[in-house]
Amino acid sequence: MSNENTEEAAALQAQIEHLQAEVSALRRQQKDDQKDVTFHFRGQMQNAMLSLCGQRQGDEKVLSMLMEEVEELEEDLKLQTQMNGISLTGCTTKTLQSSGRKLVQQLCVSGHCSELLFQVEFQLSEEASGCVRTISELNVVIDAGEMQNFSSFLSGVEESRDLLLFFRTLRSFSDRCDDRRRTFQHFQEKYPAVVSLPAGCRSEVMHLSHPELPGCVLLVHWSVHVSREGGVSPKVELLTKIPERALQLFPSQAVGGAAEAFQSLLRILGAEAALEAVIMAVSLS
Incomplete structure (x- = not known):
């Protein structure tokens, strides 16, 4: 055999070995993927997934089992959403480590609580027994408009990796914001001549003014x-915006005491009744 043929045969042999190595790697990856698919499931869903993966044969009810489990x-997801007020809109999973004893995945979950958007990324490690699950590398992003209220709390949550605390606080915060929105919207509809919401009903500020007293607001x-520990507390204040000329006509003590009187x-x-009392006073002035 000539040198040229020998070199060609060696090159072909190297290609064959390379292809065999790729096939072996793909087979291992297929087995790992099958393990990932069936790792979390039990009962009917696990049996169905094993059948689809070719580990169980002759099961003609695979599709119906899957449909039943999905339904x-x-x-269950619908019920959970109704109970906790949190709707999930997306979830992606990436397997970082998979073996017979441990599974490590990178998860990214996005959704909203009322109108507050959020995204949570974390690593989930689970033992094969399913009894031990740990969370690490937690990163939380929420609607930029609310970051000033959440910054300290989010830092604490990411350090403690307490997802339950995050979702519980998110729900509580969202509920308080919804209370404010409903109250502002109610008064704007009831007293349109006095109440205005320049930044919309979800803003933090409501304006009260009398049509015959321009500039006095x-x-x-x-x-x-939101505290670092997850405590949620509303704070309602009354501020005055009075022109200099009007201040000369009224005692400064009376104007300055409006905020203290409102706090009383x-x-x-309570918030709604106190606000209505102020609105009625403005409308009658």
Whole structure:
């Protein structure tokens, strides 16, 4: 055999070995993927997935089993959404490590609570027994408009990797914001001549003014604070915006005492009743 033929045969042999190595790698990857698919499932879903992966043969009810399981999962998800107010809109999973004893995945979950958008990324490690699950590398992103309220809390959550605390606080914060929105919207519809919402009903500020007193405005600032520990507390303040000329006609003490008087009303009547008392006073002035 000539040198040229020998070199060609060696090159072909190298290509064959390379292809064999690729086939072996793909087979291993297929086995790992099958393990990933069936790792979390039990009962009917696991049996169905094993059948689809070729590990069980002759099961003619695979499709019906899958459809039944999917319908049950959809109903469960719908019920969970109704109970906790959190709707999931997307979830991606990437396997970082898979073996017979441990599975490590990178998850990215996105959704919304009322109108507040969020995205959560984390690594989930699970032992084959399914009894031990740990979360690491937690990163949370929420609607940029609310970051100033959440910055300290999010730092604490990412350090503690407490997903339950995050979702519980998110729901509580969203509920308080919805309370504010409903209250502002209610008063704007009930007293359109006095109440205005320049930044919309989801903003923190409501304007109160009398049509015959241009330039004299009372500002209701309703903020919702979140502590590092996850405590959610609303804060309602009354601020005055009075022109200099008007201040000369009224005692400064009376104008300056409006905020303190409102806080007294707030403690006695609550937010909605206190606001309505102020609105009625402005409308009758």
